[in-house]
Amino acid sequence: MNIIKITLLSLSLATSYGIYATTALAAEATASSSVNVSETISHLEKALVEIAKSDFNTAQVHLKAARTSGxxxxxxxxxxxxxxxxxIQGQIKAKLGDIKAASEELxxxxxLYKSL
Structure with a gap:
């Protein structure tokens, strides 16, 4: 009888640990995704400011960072x-120096990123 109790206790502990671990991983993935979205939005906004100033080199740095976090x-x-x-299209148009088209694409x- 004691063996059955110990076995049931062990199984219930293992099951609860498995459920907890899965939930923790899902919460961590969601949190990191929202950080990446805000980071991407931040880089895109900075790139738009630099494109408006016609500083395409700095804009390219922000666009690369936005693509990486995206x-x-x-x-x-x-x-x-x-x-x-x-x-990517905005980055190409910024390399060509087309401020209006690059700004529209970005x-x-x-x-789209804000809708996430």
């Missing part, structure tokens, strides 16, 4: 891919 975002894959593509990407 790759780490989890959530709606379609929205993340669309926003990433818009950042503003669209910014709106």
């Amino acid at each position: 790759e780490k975002i989890t959530g709606s894959e379609i929205v993340v891919k669309q926003a990433g593509a818009l950042v 503003n669209k990407a910014l709106a």
Whole structure:
């Protein structure tokens, strides 16, 4: 009888630990994703300011950082891919010196990231 009690206690402890560990990992993933979204938005806003000043070198640094943090975002894959593509297009247009087109693309990407 004692063996059955010990076995049941061990199984219940193992099950509760497994549930706790899974929940903790899910909470950690959600928290890191929201940090990456805010970091990406921050870099995009800084890039837009630099593009408006026609400082394309600094804007490129912020756009690269935005792309890097944008790759780490989890959530709606379609929205993340669309926003990433818009950042790439904005980066290309900024390299060409097209302030208006680059700003339009980056503003669209910014709106998508803010929707997450």
